[in-house]
Amino acid sequence: MRTHLDDPLVVWGWSPGFGRAPVPVPREQFLAAWxxxxxAGAPCPSDG
Structure with missing residues (x-):
């Protein structure tokens, strides 16, 4: 189910190279939250 999170393009966000800011949350913390x-069933917030 989380295969896409290990895609090189997604992983690149944590090491984007010179002049680019990485994702501001450590990868392990992001994966744990995901x-x-x-x-929890991938809940979405309601519009109001």
Whole structure:
């Protein structure tokens, strides 16, 4: 289910190279949060 998170283009976000800011959340923290969200049924906030 999370195969796309290991795609090189996605992983690149944490090491984008000179002059570019990486994703501001450590990758392991992001993956843990994603797993929690997915286990909860991938809920989406309501519009109001």
């Amino acid at each position: 797993e929690t969200w997915a286990r």
